[in-house]
Amino acid sequence: MELNIIGHNFMHIVIAVLAGILFIVSLLAYIRTKRNKFMFICGAFLIFSIKETILAVNIIAFGTDPLMMLTHFLDLVILTLFALGIFR
Secondary structure: OHHHHHHHHHHHHHHHHHHHHHHHHHHHHHHHHOOHHHHHHHHHHHHHHHHHHHHHHHHHHHOOOOOHHHHHHHHHHHHHHHHHHHHO
16 A cells, blocks of 8 residues: 555656656747747646646645546656657
């Protein structure tokens, strides 16, 4: 059970960091091209990163429901697909 909690906390940290990296990449793309689509993408990743950071702090401090692990895994998959789309 303890390993599951560590994995859950780690997943939140990974998602928050990945969203932050994607925010920076999309911000640099917006600055370089001045295309509005990158501004919206940048805002979405910033909000996603803030949300995950808040969740990570809350979960590490207070714990969570084990069923939430599936939604976090799906968030990680979504961010990975976004990252592949941006970097390729």
